[in-house]
Amino acid sequence: MTDQVHLAIALERAGWHPAAWRESTARPHELLSPRYWAELLRTVDDAGIALATIEDALSLPDRFDASEPLRRDRVRGRLDASLIASFVAPLTRRIGLVPTVTTSHTEPFHVATALQTLDFASRGRAGVRLVAGASSAERANFGRRSSGVDTLPPSGRVEDSPELLAAFREAGEFADVLSRLWDSWQDDAIIRDVSSGRFLDADRVHAIEYEGEFFSVTGASIVPRSPQGRPLITVLAHQSVPYRLAAERADLVYITPHDERGLAAIRAELQAASDELRGPGERLRVYADLLVLIEETSSAARDAAARLDDRAGEPLASDARIVVGSAADVAEAVRELAAAGVDGVRLRPARQPADVAAIAEQVVPLLRSTQTLREDDGAGTLRARLGLARPESRYVREKVAL
Amino acid sequence: MSSPVRQIHLAAHFPGVNSTTVWTDPTAGSQVDFASFEHFSRTAERGLFDYVFLAEGLRLREHKGRVHELDVLGRPHTLSILAAIAAITEHVGLVGTLNTTFNEPYELARALATLDHLSGGRAGWNAVTSSDAFHGANFRRGGYLDHADRYERAREFASLAKELWDSWPDDGVRADASGGVFLDDGVPSRVRHRGAQFDVDAVFDVPRSPQGRPVIVQAGDSADGRGFGAEHAEVIFSLHTRFDDARAFYDDVKGQLGAWGRDEESLKILPAATFAIGDTAEEARERSREIALSQVRPETALTYVEQVWGSDLSGYDPDGPLPDIDPDTGAETAKGWANRHASARKRVAALRELSESEGLSIRETVIRLTANHTFVGTPDRIAAEIDRYVQERATDGFTLVGHLTPHGLDEFADRVVPLLQERGSYRESYPEGATLRDLLGLPAARRVPAFATP
Ligand SMILES: Cc1cc2nc3c(=O)[nH]c(=O)nc-3n(C[C@H](O)[C@H](O)[C@H](O)COP(=O)(O)O)c2cc1C
Numbered sequence: 001m002t003d004q005v006h007l008a009i010a011l012e013r014a015g016w017h018p019a020a021w022r023e024s025t026a027r028p029h030e031l032l033s034p035r036y037w038a039e040l041l042r043t044v045d046d047a048g049i050a051l052a053t054i055e056d057a058l059s060l061p062d063r064f065d066a067s068e069p070l071r072r073d074r075v076r077g078r079l080d081a082s083l084i085a086s087f088v089a090p091l092t093r094r095i096g097l098v099p100t101v102t103t104s105h106t107e108p109f110h111v112a113t114a115l116q117t118l119d120f121a122s123r124g125r126a127g128v129r130l131v132a133g134a135s136s137a138e139r140a141n142f143g144r145r146s147s148g149v150d151t152l153p154p155s156g157r158v159e160d161s162p163e164l165l166a167a168f169r170e171a172g173e174f175a176d177v178l179s180r181l182w183d184s185w186q187d188d189a190i191i192r193d194v195s196s197g198r199f200l201d202a203d204r205v206h207a208i209e210y211e212g213e214f215f216s217v218t219g220a221s222i223v224p225r226s227p228q229g230r231p232l233i234t235v236l237a238h239q240s241v242p243y244r245l246a247a248e249r250a251d252l253v254y255i256t257p258h259d260e261r262g263l264a265a266i267r268a269e270l271q272a273a274s275d276e277l278r279g280p281g282e283r284l285r286v287y288a289d290l291l292v293l294i295e296e297t298s299s300a301a302r303d304a305a306a307r308l309d310d311r312a313g314e315p316l317a318s319d320a321r322i323v324v325g326s327a328a329d330v331a332e333a334v335r336e337l338a339a340a341g342v343d344g345v346r347l348r349p350a351r352q353p354a355d356v357a358a359i360a361e362q363v364v365p366l367l368r369s370t371q372t373l374r375e376d377d378g379a380g381t382l383r384a385r386l387g388l389a390r391p392e393s394r395y396v397r398e399k400v401a402l
Numbered sequence: 403m404s405s406p407v408r409q410i411h412l413a414a415h416f417p418g419v420n421s422t423t424v425w426t427d428p429t430a431g432s433q434v435d436f437a438s439f440e441h442f443s444r445t446a447e448r449g450l451f452d453y454v455f456l457a458e459g460l461r462l463r464e465h466k467g468r469v470h471e472l473d474v475l476g477r478p479h480t481l482s483i484l485a486a487i488a489a490i491t492e493h494v495g496l497v498g499t500l501n502t503t504f505n506e507p508y509e510l511a512r513a514l515a516t517l518d519h520l521s522g523g524r525a526g527w528n529a530v531t532s533s534d535a536f537h538g539a540n541f542r543r544g545g546y547l548d549h550a551d552r553y554e555r556a557r558e559f560a561s562l563a564k565e566l567w568d569s570w571p572d573d574g575v576r577a578d579a580s581g582g583v584f585l586d587d588g589v590p591s592r593v594r595h596r597g598a599q600f601d602v603d604a605v606f607d608v609p610r611s612p613q614g615r616p617v618i619v620q621a622g623d624s625a626d627g628r629g630f631g632a633e634h635a636e637v638i639f640s641l642h643t644r645f646d647d648a649r650a651f652y653d654d655v656k657g658q659l660g661a662w663g664r665d666e667e668s669l670k671i672l673p674a675a676t677f678a679i680g681d682t683a684e685e686a687r688e689r690s691r692e693i694a695l696s697q698v699r700p701e702t703a704l705t706y707v708e709q710v711w712g713s714d715l716s717g718y719d720p721d722g723p724l725p726d727i728d729p730d731t732g733a734e735t736a737k738g739w740a741n742r743h744a745s746a747r748k749r750v751a752a753l754r755e756l757s758e759s760e761g762l763s764i765r766e767t768v769i770r771l772t773a774n775h776t777f778v779g780t781p782d783r784i785a786a787e788i789d790r791y792v793q794e795r796a797t798d799g800f801t802l803v804g805h806l807t808p809h810g811l812d813e814f815a816d817r818v819v820p821l822l823q824e825r826g827s828y829r830e831s832y833p834e835g836a837t838l839r840d841l842l843g844l845p846a847a848r849r850v851p852a853f854a855t856p
Contacts, residue, residue: 021577021584028577028584032519032609034488058509060590060607073582077575077609080516086485087520090436105506109460109540110479117482121436141508143602185476194426197701200476202469205462218539219461220469224434224476311582 003338004374006050006386007367008096008254008287008346009359011040013055013075015351016291016318019311021075025354032079034087040356041088044095047360048373050344050385051096053129053234053254056081058102059137066136066150073312082114089122096382098127098234103174104134104167105142109217111174112181119226124381127232127252130175132245133167158241168241173212175233175249180208182230183393184220206395228383229390236289238319240269247273251388252285254346256320263288263340282388285343289320290333293350294358298325308350320348327362334363335372343386410792410828411799411842413497413639413672414446415455417807419463421706421772422676423474424696424805431808433474436486438808443487445808446494449815450829452841453495453526454487455639455801456480460504460537465705466714472702474807481513488521495838497526497619497637502559503533503552504541508604511563514616515608523612523837528619528639531556531627551599553626558599560618560634565593568849570610613837614847631669632658636844639801640673643776648673649796670842675776675800677784679813686779693805694773703765706772710749720765724757776800785821792827 013031014021021028030036044052057063060076070076081099089097097118101111111128119126134142135150148167153160158168189204210217234252237243246253247270255270257263267286274284293308295301305324309315316322323333334345347363349355367373379385417423417433424430431438446454458480463470480498487496496517500510510527518525531552538544547555569590576583593604620627620635631638632655642651651673656666678693680686698706700720708715712730729746757767777784791797804810822828833840839847 022579022582024579026579028579029575032575034520034522037520038489058512058607060605070585072585072587074584076585077570077607079519079608080513083481083485083513083516083520086482087489089486090440090489106509107504107541110505113479114482117434117478117486120434120478121439121483121486123436137605141602141604141606142506143600143604190476192425197426197699198471199425199474200469200471202471205469205475215542216539216544217541222459222462222477223479 003335003341004372005334005338005342006287006344006374007048007334007364008051008053008344009044009049009356010053010289010346010348011055011352011356012348013078013352015355016348017293017308017312017316017350018074019308020351022311023308023351023354026351027353028075031075032077037079037084037088038091040353041092041095041097043353043356043360045092047364049095049360049364051098051127051382053098053346054081054084054100056100056102057135057138058105059135059141061135061137063131063135082111082118085126086114086118086121089118089125092122092125094125094385096125096127096232096385097122098129098232100129100131102131102134102138103171104132104148105138108174108177108215109181109221112178113221113223115178115231116182116221116223116226119228119231120223124227124383126226126228127234127382128178129234129236129254130171130250131236132171132242133164156239158239165241168245170214171235172245172249173214175245176212177208177210177215177217178233179230180210180394181217181221182225183391183395184208185223185225186393186396187225187229190224225393228381229393232382232386232388243269244273244277246270247284248277250284251282252287252343252386254287254289256289258321260336260340263337263342267341281391285386285388287344287346288337288342289346289348290330290337291316291318291320291322291348291350292330292355292359293322293324294327294330294355294362296326298329301325301329305350316350318348327358327366330359330363331366331370331372334367335370338372407825407827408792408795408798409843410788410822411670411672412449412451412828413453413455413799413801414442414449414451414811415457415674415801415803416442417474417804417810418457419459419474419477421473421697421702422803422805423807424693425474425807426696426699427806429809430806433807434476434478439478439483439487440490441808442811443491443494445811445815447491449811449819450832451494452799453497453524453838455497455528456483456499458499458501458530460501460532461540465709470705472699472705481517484525485517485520488517488524493524493832493836495524495526495617495841496521497528497617497838499528499530499621501537502529502531502556503547504537504543507559507562507600508566508602508606511566511606512608514563515567515611518611518613518616519608523839525611525613526617526619526637526838528621529556529560529630529634530621553622553630555599556630557633558597560630562593562595562597562600562602564615565595566604566606567610567615569593569606570608572610572614574609613839617838617842617844628655628658631655632664633662635669636839637670637672637842640671643673643675645791645796648791649794652796667843668845670798670844672799672801673797674803676803676805677777677814678775679779679781679784679817681780683779683783690775690778693775694769697773697805698765698769700765703768706768707753707764710746710753712746718764721763724754724764724767781817781821785818785825788818788822789825789827
């Protein structure tokens with residue numbers, strides 16, 4: 001069986017349906033509680049899911065929700081995703097922990113060291129999902145950048161908006177700075193040489209001396225090289241500019257094809273961008289997103305979706321393909337994507353925790369029984385589990401070249 | 403005579419990246435592996451400490467233009483490691499040092515509120531102001547903040563953070579599923595803040611956390627630093643550990659509280675304290691000496707004076723007298739810890755006086771300055787000393803700094819803590835469901851008025 005995939009999950013407070021928090025299975029008062037997150041992550045970890053992304057934004061409204069005044073029938077308020085990931089790190093064993101980080105207001109130095117720390121606390125399971133740009137709500141919270149855009153230009157193309165293009169260049173630099181900081185300590189920098197009294201060898205710690213359009217970052221990381229060397233960089237992409245960002249800077253990209261032809265077109269574009277921009281090393285891993293709502297039968301699922309849509313006041317809309325059905329329906333959709341050649345499928349549960357439990361208890365066993373899930377041999381780190389080599393520090397190569 | 407026994411507060415300082423931390427010891431573990439933090443925080447919890455404490459340094463220390471090689475270097479991201487520790491502990495507070503110059507209030511306030519939620523009300527923030535260009539070079543906002551403005555930004559930062567935390571009512575999340583109302587109108591309130599440092603129109607996105615506001619700690623020693631402490635801090639981490647010195651500091655800072663409408667108990671002062679324990683006084687002294695010698699190895703001593711002098715002194719014998727040359731006051735060497743507080747000349751004069759009056763070598767001088775243990779003695783003696791400081795109002799307790807990662811506080815927790823308990827001045831167990839604020843005996847967070855705009 002060659003058409004195998006890894007399964008990822010995208011965790012988002014009460015789930016991806018805007019009315020999910022009103023379900024009887026929902027726990028809307030616990031969305032900020034440590035137990036809620038510990039239980040969710042343990043469930044998907046035990047099920048053998050390879051990685052979990054955790055949504056985030058630096059504002060009360062969601063990123064693409066410019067409703068004014070703020071709608072009061074949606075989940076509001078959240079915890080910092082990076083800290084949720086660190087919190088669950090000691091409570092989980094195998095699952096990759098991939099918080100969302102916005103690149104527009106944050107400091108790459110802080111983000112780099114936070115992810116290295118997550119990598120240590122999880123013993124090699126850290127990643128990040130980078131999001132370019134900032135919404136107007138985020139800008140108002142920081143007060144530094146009054147200009148910027150929230151929405152795509154009329155053409156729908158990022159390249160037609162100078163501000164959005166700049167935001168993606170900033171995200172590219174951000175990713176570049178992260179990986180340089182992650183390389184700044186060679187693996188063997190700490191020598192603990194009692195005879196010479198030296199704890200480390202300064203020649204193996206490198207100031208990154210980065211000067212870009214958006215950042216200048218001089219020093220080395222304050223964190224020694226972490227178990228994976230570099231935590232995983234991932235992005236969600238829907239069109240050319242983000243595809244190019246993924247091809248140039250990411251280890252893994254989430255895409256949102258709606259059918260087989262769409263998938264083929266995206267893969268071709270990613271391939272072309274990779275040929276042009278990607279350095280030597282690992283090929284870009286491609287994960288397709290599915291938003292899933294799962295009940296015992298397809299018709300029960302349709303009823304549940306109708307109930308939720310009714311409460312939300314509008315039908316569920318998503319950038320990702322929506323699968324409303326039984327666990328078998330979802331498993332079938334995953335198998336089709338596997339046959340079409342993606343490396344993984346990221347499931348966005350419509351309702352948390354209900355659909356998370358259905359994925360863990362029903363979808364995963366079905367995929368296992370048909371050998372659609374890529375099994376691994378208990379590999380230790382997220383990179384190893386996904387079949388990605390541990391990168392060597394770029395500064396080692398520099399030295400060899402001397 | 404009937405005044406109640408004052409309760410001792412103890413914090414556990416994770417071993418840092420200076421020469422206090424001895425890495426040459428065969429039992430010394432990693433400063434970054436999670437196992438070390440696990441061990442350390444479990445010890446702190448076994449010893450019923452108020453909190454574990456992490457320092458922060460946002461750039462690797464350098465010496466003569468190179469990364470410093472002799473001491474432990476490298477540390478985790480403060481908030482991330484505390485969030486991980488929250489998962490494996492139940493009671494102990496989690497206090498991190500976080501800079502006000504190289505962070506933004508919204509981001510830091512939400513991270514601290516998150517930590518408070520994830521830990522069930524155990525978060526604390528040591529607000530520091532280091533603002534030099536050396537550290538600034540790692541950040542997009544750079545190091546352009548004038549030294550004189552560092553506390554202006556810190557004050558405004560802390561005020562804005564409090565406004566953000568206070569913008570949610572206690573039970574702000576309605577989550578009425580049948581009515582379809584997640585948040586009531588007007589929740590949270592908007593924070594419009596306009597000051598010299600920050601101009602935001604913010605809507606905070608983390609509902610009120612268990613403590614309302616995380617506990618604020620302060621660790622700067624200048625007049626401005628003390629002023630900031632009196633206004634905002636609920637704990638001060640100082641270096642004033644000698645009894646008279648500690649008491650003068652206590653009186654100074656607590657004396658300023660009235661101006662802010664605060665009382666003595668609303669601020670705890672927990673100076674740094676090191677220790678060496680022995681079965682007899684003699685054994686403790688030997689142990690102290692042994693630790694000091696491994697903290698200040700010959701090359702460490704030379705590096706220390708090189709930082710003070712600002713020049714290469716590699717030809718000098720660490721066991722010989724101090725250099726007789728003048729310091730190089732032109733060079734920028736104030737990057738490490740050594741000469742943070744005084745100008746090079748003043749520093750050199752002080753070293754000379756100490757060395758000459760007692761005939762001390764370079765190494766012995768540095769030992770005297772940096773490796774003198776606060777408490778040396780039997781467990782009984784150390785317990786009595788600590789108790790005396792607290793009962794006589796020189797401190798409210800201590801921030802204990804062990805010399806070993808991660809076992810540095812084991813002996814203290816196992817041998818000294820029970821004796822403090824016997825004296826009736828230390829808790830026997832954690833109160834159920836206590837927040838860090840409760841452990842410290844601090845009043846509940848009062849909602850603050852908005853930042854006073856001039
Ligand atoms: C006991 C103590 C501990 C400190 N720890 C840190 C630290 O971990 N990280 C940091 O950046 N600054 C630290 N500082 C620096 C101060 O917090 C402060 O930012 C700096 O000294 C400037 O303020 P000042 O002029 O009031 O002393 C510490 C200071 C003291 C006294």
